[in-house]
Amino acid sequence: MKLIIAIIQDEDAGEVISHLNEAEIQVTRLATKGGFLRSGNTTIMTGVDDEKVDEALKIIEENSKSRTQYATLPSSCGAMHGFILAPIEVKVGGATVFVLDVDQFHKF
Template sequence: MKLIIAIIQDEDAGEVISKLNKEGFQVTRLATKGGFLRAGNTTLLTGVEEERVQEVMGIIEENSKSRTQYATLPSSCGAMHGFILAPIEVNIGGATVFVVDVDQFKKF
């Protein structure tokens, strides 16, 4: 058994969960926040048999879209006295996925 941990954009979460449920996968949804842009994310947890890992990965990949966004990076030194920080273009979205071995699984 494997535990799949997928960090995706909030905008993609509903569609990913819907597609996973349609294929019979149970999903736990956690509201999370990224550290770089401090934007909302969704972290999905699902336990699957090893032979179905690629099926889950395909659903996540097909339904997690990468986007371009402009953001002003937060300053760690406070106000920049007269300097205006120009927005920078960053790629967001897609998915970050971890697949972890599960030693034991029980459902009570």
């Protein structure tokens, strides 16, 4: 058994979870926040049998889209007072996925 932890953008969460549920993969959804852009993310956790890992990863990959977004750096990044920082282009979205071995699983 494996534990899959996937961090995805809020915009993609509904589609990812819906498709995982259709494949009879149950998930736990956690509201999380990114550190750099401080934008909303969703972290999903699911325990799957080894033979379903590839299917789950494919669903996550197909439903987590990368996007380009413009952001300004926070003032704590060394900007001098009174200067306006130009927005920078940042690639966001997609998914960051961790797959971990599970030694034990209990459902009470």
